[in-house]
Amino acid sequence: MPEIVYQGEPGAYSHLACSQFYPSHTPVACASFAKAFDAVRSGQAELAMIPVENTVAGRVSDIYHLLPEGGLHIVGERYFPVHHQLLGLPGAQLSDIRTARSHHMALGQVRNFLSANSIDAVIDVDTAGAARKVSQGENKTVAAVASSLSAKIYGLDVLASNIEDADHNTTRFIALADEPILPAVDVPSVSSFVFRVRSVPSALYKALGGFASNGLNLTKLESYMVGGSFKAAQFYADVEGHIDSPAMKNALEELAFFSENITHLGTYPMADARLLHD
Numbered sequence: 001m002p003e004i005v006y007q008g009e010p011g012a013y014s015h016l017a018c019s020q021f022y023p024s025h026t027p028v029a030c031a032s033f034a035k036a037f038d039a040v041r042s043g044q045a046e047l048a049m050i051p052v053e054n055t056v057a058g059r060v061s062d063i064y065h066l067l068p069e070g071g072l073h074i075v076g077e078r079y080f081p082v083h084h085q086l087l088g089l090p091g092a093q094l095s096d097i098r099t100a101r102s103h104h105m106a107l108g109q110v111r112n113f114l115s116a117n118s119i120d121a122v123i124d125v126d127t128a129g130a131a132r133k134v135s136q137g138e139n140k141t142v143a144a145v146a147s148s149l150s151a152k153i154y155g156l157d158v159l160a161s162n163i164e165d166a167d168h169n170t171t172r173f174i175a176l177a178d179e180p181i182l183p184a185v186d187v188p189s190v191s192s193f194v195f196r197v198r199s200v201p202s203a204l205y206k207a208l209g210g211f212a213s214n215g216l217n218l219t220k221l222e223s224y225m226v227g228g229s230f231k232a233a234q235f236y237a238d239v240e241g242h243i244d245s246p247a248m249k250n251a252l253e254e255l256a257f258f259s260e261n262i263t264h265l266g267t268y269p270m271a272d273a274r275l276l277h278d
Contacts, residue, residue, distance in 0.1 A: 001026045002046040004175075005036045011128035011150030017080045017173050018049045033062055037070040040178050048072065048176040054082070055170045057108035064224055064236050067265055068194045074266030076175035077190065079273035084110050084145050084164045087131050087156040092140040094159045101130035102145035110145055113163040119143070131156060170273075176266075182243070183269045189242045190219070190274070192265040195255060196234045203258050204235075210254030211239060214247040234261075243267040 004025035006014035018027040028045060030036040039045040053059045067074075084106060088097060099120045100107070107114070107121045114121055124130035124144075131150035134142055143159060144150070151158050183189050197203040211218050220238035241248045243264060256262060 003028045003039075003044065004047040004049055005030050005039045005045040006049045007031075007033045007036050008126040009128040009132060011131060011147055011153045012126055013080065013082055013147055013171065014049055014051060014173070015128070016147055016149055017051075017078060017171075020080070021076075021078045021173075022047065022049070022175070033066055037066060037072060037176070040072055040176060041070075043178070046177065047075070049078075049173050050176060051105075051171050051173050053172050054105060054109065055168050056164070056166050057105045059222060060105065061224070064194075064222055067236070068234070068263050070176075072176040072178060073180040074174045074192050074268050075177045075181040076268050077271045077274070078173045078175070079271050080171050080173055082109065082164060082169045082171050083148075083162045084169075085148050085151060085158045086113075086143050086160040086163055087134065087146055087151050087154075088143040088159045089134065089138070089140050090155070090157050092143070092157060092159060096140050097143045097159065098141040100143045100145050101134065103127050103130070106145050109169055110163050110165060112165040113160070128153070172271075175268075180266060182267055185242050185244050187242070188270045188275060189240075189267050190270055191239050191241055191243045191248060191267040193237050193239070193255075193262060194234060194265065195237070195259040195262040197259050200258075207255050207258035210251035213254075214251045216241045216247055216251055240270070 002025050004018045004022050005028045008014050015027050036048045040048045051060050052063050099122050101122045101124045104123045106127050127146040128150045130144040131146040131154045134144045135154035197207050217240040222236040223233040
């Protein structure tokens with residue numbers, strides 16, 4: 001079976017997403033996002049499954065710096081409902097817990113639950129890694145916020161189920177490959193880009209005008225600074241449309257007139273969740 005890599009340890013939510021959406025691939029853990037990218041570039045793995053944003057905690061900021069320089073192509077998107085569990089040592093009770101370890105994104109998604117139960121948050125590198133560390137200790141006042149799969153892997157008890165603060169708690173994942181895989185032009189698609197606008201007045205407004213005039217829906221626009229400069233920002237954009245459609249070609253011509261360093265990160269089929277929402 002081909003491999004699909006993810007950042008984290010076995011039992012991480014990325015592990016669950018790989019198993020659910022790519023059952024024909026073998027999930028393989030990587031210590032960092034950069035190592036996951038390396039595994040695909042080197043041919044060790046066919047795909048990487050990477051989280052980019054969450055409906056409660058927001059964007060995964062590291063990814064927007066890795067994508068432009070990572071040399072990989074987005075070939076798919078998936079929306080994964082996230083259900084957090086509070087995991088403790090066997091025999092522990094919810095009333096025993098004083099601290100909870102987890103990734104900062106996960107902790108941000110259970111803030112109200114932790115506050116209501118007077119539990120202090122402790123940031124860890126990974127949700128599954130936090131579960132492993134709890135399982136290796138003997139302190140019943142320490143718990144982990146992680147998946148039900150982590151409970152099974154590391155022999156922990158579920159002290160509280162589905163503790164996320166919002167019912168809509170969902171993480172958007174993208175699948176990355178070494179080569180682009182374009183859908184047919186008539187398939188509902190999303191195209192992703194990064195670009196840097198020229199440092200002139202109204203540059204961003206003018207650069208994006210082509211998407212509006214060509215009837216293309218811009219669903220995401222993120223800005224971040226690069227190169228140690230505060231003079232001009234780099235932008236990440238998701239646009240509903242195929243890269244080879246006439247409308248997209250017209251819009252990109254206008255974008256290029258007011259921008260520089262435009263990089264096409266991929267065109268890929270819309271996830272079912274996006275189609276249902278639309």
